[in-house]
Amino acid sequence: MKRIDLDFADRRKAADEAKKRLLAKVAPALKTDTPEAVARRAEKAALAAERDQRRQERERLKRETAEREKIEAAARAEAEAAAAALAKIAEAEQEAREAAERKAERDRRYAARKARQR
Numbered sequence: 797m798k799r800i801d802l803d804f805a806d807r808r809k810a811a812d813e814a815k816k817r818l819l820a821k822v823a824p825a826l827k828t829d830t831p832e833a834v835a836r837r838a839e840k841a842a843l844a845a846e847r848d849q850r851r852q853e854r855e856r857l858k859r860e861t862a863e864r865e866k867i868e869a870a871a872r873a874e875a876e877a878a879a880a881a882l883a884k885i886a887e888a889e890q891e892a893r894e895a896a897e898r899k900a901e902r903d904r905r906y907a908a909r910k911a912r913q914r
Contacts, residue, residue, distance in 0.1 A: 802810070824830065
């Protein structure tokens with residue numbers, strides 16, 4: 797194994813050079829006014845606008861669906877109330893018929909009893 801003896805100044809110089817090479821490598825990506833960076837920002841802005849437009853469309857559809865469901869629920873409730881009212885009326889009519897039949901039967905028995913007594 798080869799041992800390299802570098803003093804502190806040499807190691808510091810090597811680290812500085814490595815740092816400069818790395819910085820030179822990424823410096824073009826850090827510049828914000830290059831045509832590529834401007835194009836990337838424009839593309840990102842266009843994508844963000846499309847995303848926002850799709851989000852707004854989804855929200856509009858959700859609102860329309862919610863309103864339609866609300867209207868349908870109100871119509872269902874109204875129909876159920878009407879059906880319940882009709883059922884109650886039919887039940888009352890049935891009860892009235894049964895009461896009339898009971899009264900007629902009672903009157904018939906009363907008339908038969910009076911006829912036997914004479």
